[in-house]
Amino acid sequence: MIVELGHFALVLAFAVAVYQTIVPLYGAMRGDQQLMNEAPAAAIAQFVLVAAAFGALVWAYLQSDFSVLNVWANSHTAKPLLYKITGVWSNHEGSMLLWVSILSLFGMAVAVFSGNLPLSLKARVLGVQGSISVGFLLYIITVSNPFERIPLDQVPMQGRGFNPILQDPALAFHPPLLYTGYVGFSVAFSFAIAALMEGKVDAAWARWVRPWTLAAWTFLTLGIALGSWWAYYELGWGGWWFWDPVENASLMPWLAGAALLHSAIVVEKRNTLKIWTILLAIIAFSLSLIGTFLVRSGVLSSVHAFAVDPGRGVFILMILLFFIGGSFVLYAARAGTLKTGGLFAPISREGALVVNNLLMSASAAAVFIGTLFPLAYEAITGGGKITVGAPYFNFTFGILMIPLLLLIPVGPMLSWKRADLFAALQRLTAAAGIAIVSAIAVAAIAYGHPVMAALGIALGVWIIAGALEELAIRIKLFRAPLSTSLRRLWKLPGQALGMTLAHLGMGLVVLGIIASSTWKEEVITSVRPGEVIRAGGYEVKYLDERREQGPDYIAEQARFQVSRDGRPIAVVTSEKRSFIPRGMPTTEVGLLHFLKGDLYVAIGDRDKKGRVVRVYFHPFIYLMWLGALFMAFGGFVSLLDRRFRVGVAARARGNAAAQPAE
Amino acid sequence: MNKFFAIVLSVLSIAVLTPRALAVEPSEMLKDPKLEARARAISKNLRCLVCQNESIDESNADLARDLRVLLRERLKAGDTDKQAVDYLVSRYGEYVLLKPRLSPHTYILWFGPFLVLLIGGFGVYYARRRAAASKAAAKVEAALSEDERKRLDELLKS
Numbered sequence: 001m002i003v004e005l006g007h008f009a010l011v012l013a014f015a016v017a018v019y020q021t022i023v024p025l026y027g028a029m030r031g032d033q034q035l036m037n038e039a040p041a042a043a044i045a046q047f048v049l050v051a052a053a054f055g056a057l058v059w060a061y062l063q064s065d066f067s068v069l070n071v072w073a074n075s076h077t078a079k080p081l082l083y084k085i086t087g088v089w090s091n092h093e094g095s096m097l098l099w100v101s102i103l104s105l106f107g108m109a110v111a112v113f114s115g116n117l118p119l120s121l122k123a124r125v126l127g128v129q130g131s132i133s134v135g136f137l138l139y140i141i142t143v144s145n146p147f148e149r150i151p152l153d154q155v156p157m158q159g160r161g162f163n164p165i166l167q168d169p170a171l172a173f174h175p176p177l178l179y180t181g182y183v184g185f186s187v188a189f190s191f192a193i194a195a196l197m198e199g200k201v202d203a204a205w206a207r208w209v210r211p212w213t214l215a216a217w218t219f220l221t222l223g224i225a226l227g228s229w230w231a232y233y234e235l236g237w238g239g240w241w242f243w244d245p246v247e248n249a250s251l252m253p254w255l256a257g258a259a260l261l262h263s264a265i266v267v268e269k270r271n272t273l274k275i276w277t278i279l280l281a282i283i284a285f286s287l288s289l290i291g292t293f294l295v296r297s298g299v300l301s302s303v304h305a306f307a308v309d310p311g312r313g314v315f316i317l318m319i320l321l322f323f324i325g326g327s328f329v330l331y332a333a334r335a336g337t338l339k340t341g342g343l344f345a346p347i348s349r350e351g352a353l354v355v356n357n358l359l360m361s362a363s364a365a366a367v368f369i370g371t372l373f374p375l376a377y378e379a380i381t382g383g384g385k386i387t388v389g390a391p392y393f394n395f396t397f398g399i400l401m402i403p404l405l406l407l408i409p410v411g412p413m414l415s416w417k418r419a420d421l422f423a424a425l426q427r428l429t430a431a432a433g434i435a436i437v438s439a440i441a442v443a444a445i446a447y448g449h450p451v452m453a454a455l456g457i458a459l460g461v462w463i464i465a466g467a468l469e470e471l472a473i474r475i476k477l478f479r480a481p482l483s484t485s486l487r488r489l490w491k492l493p494g495q496a497l498g499m500t501l502a503h504l505g506m507g508l509v510v511l512g513i514i515a516s517s518t519w520k521e522e523v524i525t526s527v528r529p530g531e532v533i534r535a536g537g538y539e540v541k542y543l544d545e546r547r548e549q550g551p552d553y554i555a556e557q558a559r560f561q562v563s564r565d566g567r568p569i570a571v572v573t574s575e576k577r578s579f580i581p582r583g584m585p586t587t588e589v590g591l592l593h594f595l596k597g598d599l600y601v602a603i604g605d606r607d608k609k610g611r612v613v614r615v616y617f618h619p620f621i622y623l624m625w626l627g628a629l630f631m632a633f634g635g636f637v638s639l640l641d642r643r644f645r646v647g648v649a650a651r652a653r654g655n656a657a658a659q660p661a662e
Numbered sequence: 663m664n665k666f667f668a669i670v671l672s673v674l675s676i677a678v679l680t681p682r683a684l685a686v687e688p689s690e691m692l693k694d695p696k697l698e699a700r701a702r703a704i705s706k707n708l709r710c711l712v713c714q715n716e717s718i719d720e721s722n723a724d725l726a727r728d729l730r731v732l733l734r735e736r737l738k739a740g741d742t743d744k745q746a747v748d749y750l751v752s753r754y755g756e757y758v759l760l761k762p763r764l765s766p767h768t769y770i771l772w773f774g775p776f777l778v779l780l781i782g783g784f785g786v787y788y789a790r791r792r793a794a795a796s797k798a799a800a801k802v803e804a805a806l807s808e809d810e811r812k813r814l815d816e817l818l819k820s
Contacts, residue, residue, distance in 0.1 A: 073725045078818065099768060108693060164699045239720065242716070242720075243715070244714065244715050245714075245715065272793075275789075276789075343790075343793060343794060346790075357781045357782075358779060358783060358786065359779070361778065361779075362775050362776070362778045362779035363775070365774065365778040365779075366774075366775035366776045369770065369774040369775060370771065373768075373770070377767075384756060385755070386762055386768070387709045387715070387756075387757055387758070387759060387762065388760075388762060389709060389716075389717065389758055389760025389761060390706075390716055390717070390760060391706075391760050391761035392761050392762065392771070393762070395761075396772070396775050396776075398777065400779070412763055439790055472670070496675065514698055524686055524687075524688055524691070525688050526689075528781055560765075593664065605687075607687065607689055608689070609687065609688070609689075612687060612688060649778040
């Protein structure tokens with residue numbers, strides 16, 4: 001019964017979404033206040049209905065109601081509670097429902113939090129937001145129904161269980177975070193389309209768009225970081241990024257979103273770069289849609305398979321064509337009507353942000369081309385196969401990233417409109433000095449690839465030191481009494497502090513990647529109890545192993561004594577699990593974190609000489625995820641900036657140029 | 663994370679799943695550490711043909727194992743790195759390379775991102791010129807007040 005109610009709520013939500021699209025947009029066209037005022041209530045109603053549908057599916061999972069096809073295919077009574085809930089979005093139908101739930105949540109949030117938005121803009125934003133819901137709700141109702149029942153006389157006693165590799169806390173939260181990021185860009189998109197309809201973009205517009213973009217980007221950052229952290233400890237050899245099409249699908253909107261964040265600053269502060277910012281907002285969400293299409297349509301496994309069973313894929317493709325094609329047509333028709341704003345010299349804060357945008361867009365293009373090239377190649381040559389793998393991405397992406405990373409500390413030092421590059425660099429003397437010293441130090445003591453390591457580490461240090469130096473200048477550290485500096489730090493606007501944190505995080509990510517990839521140690525060998533493996537300056541002694549019974553799996557558990565110079569430090573266990581419902585093996589690595597890096601122990605099968613064991617030492621790899629956390633934290637801090645909330649919109653509308661330049 | 667979706671796909675029986683658990687086995691490794699290091703480096707750039715964008719170094723699919731062993735046999739027989747790779751390409755096609763070779767049919771792939779950068783750069787350049795021109799024009803117009811313009815018109819008429 002509840003399942004049917006959920007299904008019914010979904011159909012109602014579709015009807016409401018149609019209403020939310022047509023009535024406010026028509027009202028905005030006619031200038032009819034009454035019709036425009038319908039938008040917020042519709043957005044809220046739509047969310048309530050979609051949430052009810054989502055709740056019904058969760059309920060079916062909690063009850064292990066195997067008469068629902070989706071529950072039967074993805075759940076099992078022996079599953080722990082948490083994984084019963086996460087089972088909801090571990091499959092196609094459920095994850096699409098999650099997608100729409102988050103979409104309507106954002107719609108409601110816009111309706112609730114945008115009290116000071118001009119009525120026509122608000123109506124249009126919510127109308128466009130509603131139209132996206134229409135497309136995806138129709139998709140779910142017609143070809144991807146999560147509430148489908150199994151005929152009553154055939155209801156099985158037990159579910160098939162979901163893939164054991166997903167039974168993991170990090171993966172439980174990975175999809176919701178990632179989707180919040182993806183779908184969050186829909187708000188920026190809706191604002192962009194609404195602005196094109198209105199024919200007006202100003203500083204106030206940018207100020208309204210930026211928090212939503214920031215929120216989406218922050219969640220996407222967390223989602224990607226969590227996914228790669230999971231890959232790192234779950235897949236058993238310490239890889240954390242594979243340039244897999246599905247990962248690329250999340251990286252592309254992340255890059256476009258980061259570019260959008262930066263260009264929106266220029267619109268807000270200087271009232272220029274508007275046409276470009278609108279385009280970026282459209283691109284960021286388009287890439288989210290393309291990502292959904294890539295992952296959800298099955299086109300990745302092969303174009304051929306897609307052509308044979310096109311039902312869902314073609315539906316998503318139609319949604320894609322409508323929104324991307326439609327928005328670009330609208331853009332082409334209306335972008336010319338937007339007035340260009342203030343001029344700026346090539347060397348200025350605006351100029352630096354333009355370069356940032358060019359490089360980020362080009363690197364997003366590299367990911368895009370590399371991901372889609374094999375598909376295009378297969379389609380054009382009629383079945384020709386070509387592979388584009390990690391080496392391609394590392395090369396092209398790397399080349400584009402290096403200048404971008406080098407410029408991170410310079411940009412914030414430049415003043416708006418016209419800047420003195422020499423003076424800006426002078427302000428970075430300390431950062432440059434620290435970077436050079438660290439390069440020399442690394443080159444002197446490093447083994448492996450000293451030159452690459454030295455340059456890479458110096459780059460990371462340069463970004464971090466540059467971010468800190470910018471902060472020091474801002475709070476007049478060492479130039480004013482400490483108490484003054486601290487007071488200035490306390491009073492620093494959230495946006496400024498957020499930028500420092502995010503840039504700092506980027507530097508940490510660079511350090512983590514360079515250190516772990518150049519100095520990784522790896523030992524793969526077979527051992528018998530009592531034998532010792534050495535890696536990263538630690539001794540790992542294989543003690544014994546036993547069988548362990550989990551809730552829905554059986555594990556072979558090996559124990560290792562880790563010591564350094566003969567002094568015991570810890571005992572780690574490393575497992576191989578075999579899950580009962582599907583009989584699939586997973587690895588649970590033994591992981592020890594040290595300041596110097598991670599000691600990583602994974603066990604494999606048994607061979608003639610004993611147990612196959614892989615011991616890795618990943619130096620400073622944790623800096624990467626720490627850096628991602630810093631970036632996300634920077635995003636949150638920036639969101640807390642009071643200027644996003646208090647009635648600043650009205651002021652900003654009047655005199656954008658008079659705002660203090662940050 | 664890719665695994666996550668790979669599995670979702672496999673549940674839908676769209677893709678065949680090959681678990682990415684463990685790769686190179688000690689029994690396959692060559693005794694000569696230099697030769698083994700070369701084999702490892704090469705195998706990071708070769709695709710396990712039945713997997714999703716995985717190198718044979720990472721994959722534990724049977725085919726990946728066969729390729730690893732084959733590659734090591736070639737190296738042991740005295741092949742250079744290039745010869746060994748060429749041999750595998752001749753047997754399995756260019757599909758086996760994770761890094762496609764630069765040739766006319768991959769120009770878009772290799773030059774595309776930089777082309778985007780170039781086009782973007784030109785776009786910025788032209789937008790700036792246009793903006794500067796329209797600004798300059800606006801300035802000339804704004805420099806004259808309404809009265810001045812009237813007088814100017816009269817002067818021009820007379």
